[in-house]
Amino acid sequence: MGIFVGDETRLVVQAITGREGRFHAGRMREYGTRVVAGVTPGRGGADVDGVPVFDQVAEAVRKTGANASCVFVPAAAAADAAAEALAAGIEIVVCITEGIPTLDVMNLLDDANARGWKGRVIGPNCPGLVTCGKALVGIMPGRIFTPGPVGLVSRSGTLTYEVVNLLTARGIGQSTCVGVGGDPIIGTNFVRCLAEFESDPDTRAVVLIGEIGGRDEEDAAAFIRDSMTKPVIAFVSGRTAPPGKRMGHAGAIVSGSMGTAESKVEAFHEAGVPVADSIAEITDLVAQALGWR
Amino acid sequence: MKLHEYQAKRIMRRYGVRTPRGEVASASDEAGEIAARLGCPVAVKAQVHVGGRGKAGGIAVAATPDEADLAASRILGMDIKGLTVTRVLVEEAVKAAREYYAGITIDRARRSIVVMASREGGVDIEEVAARAPEKIARVWVSPRAGFQPWEARSLALAAGFERRAVGAAGAFIASLFRLFVQEDAALAEVNPLMLSEDGQVIAADAKITIDDNALMRHPEYRALSEEDSDDELEREAHRRGLTYVKLDGDVGVIGNGAGLVMATLDAISAEDGRAANFLDIGGGARADVVRNALELILMDNRVKAILINVFGGITRCDEVASGLLAAAGSVGVRVPMVVRLAGTREEDGRALLRKTQVATAEGMADAARQAVALASGGVK
Structure with missing residues (x-):
C-alpha cells in the first residue's frame, strides 16, 4: 500500500523537455515508476527517451490514463501548470519547483477549492515522495530507500535522505516517505500525511521531521494526541536559529514568538510524542517504537 | 525582504495611504535642511531592520532645524542591537488623538491572507495577541476576492475604532490590502495607525516585508535589497x-x-x-x-x-x-x-x-x- 502513490500510479512529467524534467523522468523510470507521458506546451508529438510528449495535461490524461503529475516548470509558471493538472483531473500533483510566489500558491489552492478540483497538491518546493519498491515521484535518490514499516514525513529534502539512510543502515525499511515542502503555504501538510499513514496497513510507525516556522508541527502534535494510534517519532530542525532570519526555506523563519523550536518540541512532548535530540537518536527511538529491542 | 520605514511609506503613498510628510537623510546637516523645509516640530527616526529602536534612543523629536541636525548627528552611527544606523527619516511630527493598529499578513495554517485591526496601537501587537486576543479583530481574505472599503469599515468597527475614524480607516485598510496583493507582500503593518486631532488617519510607522519568491516580478525591490542589506x-x-x-x-x-x-x-x-x-x-x-x-x-x-x-x-x-x-x-x-x-x-x-x-x-x-x-x- 503506502500513501498517495504506488502500483497504480501513472505519471505525467510537466516540463519533461527541460534539463531537470528529463533527467528526473529517467531516474523515476529507473526506480520503477510508470512514467506514461510528458507535457510541454508547443512540443506535442515529440518524445523524450521514449516517453510521448503532449501539449497539455488533459490530452495526456485522455491518451495515457495518467493520474499523477510531477511539476518541474520554472517558478513564474509553476502554479499555472499545477492548476492545469488539477483541472485535467490529476489526483496527485507533486510540485518540485522552488521559489513560487506565495500568493500564486494561495490562488492555486483557492481555485482548486472553488472549482471543485479533487486532486491533491504536494509541495511546492519539495523533493517529492516515494512509496518504497513501487513508485518514486520527484527528485529523491531511489537507492537509499528500502521497503518496510516506517512512514516518514518531512519539510526538508537532504535531511530526509540523511534520516532514511540511517534507518536503512539500521535495517529499518520505509513504507512511504513524503517531503511536504519548505514554503509557507503548501498543498499537503503534516496532519494530512499523518491521517493517511494512520489508515495505511503497511505503516506501523511514523517519523516526522519538522523545522522552525509556522505551526504545522503544533497542529500535527494535536492530531497525534487526538486521532492516532500508531507511534510517531519527531525531530525539529533549527533549534538554535535566531529569530527574524529566514533559514534557507521560505517557511523556516521565527517571527517573534511564532514558530519557535521550543514551542514545537513542547507541543510534541505534551502529546506524548518522543522528540529526538539528534539525527542519530531518531533510529533508536524508531527501533523502540517498533519493539525491536 | 524587509523594507525600511521610509521605503515602506513611499510605497504606501503610491497606494493612497496617508503618511506624515518626510524625507530620508544620511548626514546630520541634511536632516536639518529637511526639517527646515518641512517645518518643525519634526521626528528624527533611525532606519534599521530591528524592533525597539525607540527604547534604544533611535527616535527623537526636534523643535527646530538645529535640534534636528543635533539629533541626527547623535543617531547616525549609533549601534542598535548590532546594526549601525546609516540613515534617518525626518518627518513632520503629528499629534495623535488615538493610536490604533492595522496589519496584513499570511496565515499559513488557513492558507489565506489575514487582515487585523486593534484599538491597542503603539504597543507590541504580539503582546496584545498573547494577553488579550479578543482585542484584535481579524478577517481572512483570499487575494483574488479583494477587500473593499466597506469590509474594512466593518473590521474597524469590530475592532472598536472611534466612530469618526471608521470611514477614513476603512479606506486606509482597503488601500493597504491592495498594496499587499499588488506588491506581493508577506507583511504590511502600520503600528501605530494614528488618528490625528483633526480626524485624519495616518501611518505613523510602517513595516513592509516583500515575499522573496516574488522579487522576480518586482525588479525595483531587487535594487533596494542590494543597497540596503545591513551586513x-x-x-x-x-x-x-x-x-x-x-x-x-x-x-x-x-x-x-x-x-x-x-x-x-x-x-x-x-x-x-x-x-x-x-x-x-x-x-x-x-x-x-x-x-x-x-x-x-x-x-x-x-x-x-x-x-x-x-x-x-x-x-x-x-x-x-x-x-x-x-x-x-x-x-x-x-x-x-x-x-x-x-x-x-x-x-x-x-x-x-x-x-x-x-x-x-x-x-x-x-x-x-x-x-x-x-x-x-x-x-x-
Whole structure:
C-alpha cells in the first residue's frame, strides 16, 4: 500500500523537455515508476527517451490514463501548470519547483477549492515522495530507500535522505516517505500525511521531521494526541536559529514568538510524542517504537 | 525582504495611504535642511531592520532645524542591537488623538491572507495577541476576492475604532490590502495607525516585508535589497547568489539543503560550539558553487574552523570531494576544515580526502565535535 502513490500510479512529467524534467523522468523510470507521458506546451508529438510528449495535461490524461503529475516548470509558471493538472483531473500533483510566489500558491489552492478540483497538491518546493519498491515521484535518490514499516514525513529534502539512510543502515525499511515542502503555504501538510499513514496497513510507525516556522508541527502534535494510534517519532530542525532570519526555506523563519523550536518540541512532548535530540537518536527511538529491542 | 520605514511609506503613498510628510537623510546637516523645509516640530527616526529602536534612543523629536541636525548627528552611527544606523527619516511630527493598529499578513495554517485591526496601537501587537486576543479583530481574505472599503469599515468597527475614524480607516485598510496583493507582500503593518486631532488617519510607522519568491516580478525591490542589506558579508553572499545568513559564532558552515544545514547548526550547538553562519549550496551543487561558498566563508575573519556537511543524493560524494579539493587548492584555506560526506559514493569521496590534510568525519555529531574542537584551538 503506502500513501498517495504506488502500483497504480501513472505519471505525467510537466516540463519533461527541460534539463531537470528529463533527467528526473529517467531516474523515476529507473526506480520503477510508470512514467506514461510528458507535457510541454508547443512540443506535442515529440518524445523524450521514449516517453510521448503532449501539449497539455488533459490530452495526456485522455491518451495515457495518467493520474499523477510531477511539476518541474520554472517558478513564474509553476502554479499555472499545477492548476492545469488539477483541472485535467490529476489526483496527485507533486510540485518540485522552488521559489513560487506565495500568493500564486494561495490562488492555486483557492481555485482548486472553488472549482471543485479533487486532486491533491504536494509541495511546492519539495523533493517529492516515494512509496518504497513501487513508485518514486520527484527528485529523491531511489537507492537509499528500502521497503518496510516506517512512514516518514518531512519539510526538508537532504535531511530526509540523511534520516532514511540511517534507518536503512539500521535495517529499518520505509513504507512511504513524503517531503511536504519548505514554503509557507503548501498543498499537503503534516496532519494530512499523518491521517493517511494512520489508515495505511503497511505503516506501523511514523517519523516526522519538522523545522522552525509556522505551526504545522503544533497542529500535527494535536492530531497525534487526538486521532492516532500508531507511534510517531519527531525531530525539529533549527533549534538554535535566531529569530527574524529566514533559514534557507521560505517557511523556516521565527517571527517573534511564532514558530519557535521550543514551542514545537513542547507541543510534541505534551502529546506524548518522543522528540529526538539528534539525527542519530531518531533510529533508536524508531527501533523502540517498533519493539525491536 | 524587509523594507525600511521610509521605503515602506513611499510605497504606501503610491497606494493612497496617508503618511506624515518626510524625507530620508544620511548626514546630520541634511536632516536639518529637511526639517527646515518641512517645518518643525519634526521626528528624527533611525532606519534599521530591528524592533525597539525607540527604547534604544533611535527616535527623537526636534523643535527646530538645529535640534534636528543635533539629533541626527547623535543617531547616525549609533549601534542598535548590532546594526549601525546609516540613515534617518525626518518627518513632520503629528499629534495623535488615538493610536490604533492595522496589519496584513499570511496565515499559513488557513492558507489565506489575514487582515487585523486593534484599538491597542503603539504597543507590541504580539503582546496584545498573547494577553488579550479578543482585542484584535481579524478577517481572512483570499487575494483574488479583494477587500473593499466597506469590509474594512466593518473590521474597524469590530475592532472598536472611534466612530469618526471608521470611514477614513476603512479606506486606509482597503488601500493597504491592495498594496499587499499588488506588491506581493508577506507583511504590511502600520503600528501605530494614528488618528490625528483633526480626524485624519495616518501611518505613523510602517513595516513592509516583500515575499522573496516574488522579487522576480518586482525588479525595483531587487535594487533596494542590494543597497540596503545591513551586513557586508550578507551583501557579498547576495552578489554571489548564495543562500547565506550571518550568525555570531566561529565555526563556518557549508551544507546542502536548508533542513540539513539547520540540523548541522544544532549539532554544533549541542557540542557547545557556535556557528558563524548558515550557508546552503543547494542540491546538485557543482565544484564552482563549492568554491564560491568556501571563498565567502574565508572572507569572514571570525571563522576559526570550517565544517562542510554534504549528503549526496543525486549528487555523488566523490564529485563533491574532488570539487572541494580543487576549490581548496585554488582558494588557499587558512583555517582547519572538517568534511563530512554521506550518501552516494561516500566511501570514494572520503578516500579522496584521506590523501590530504582535510579531516573527515563519519556522522554529523562527530563532524560537529571535531569542528568545534578545532575552532577552540584543540586537536581533533
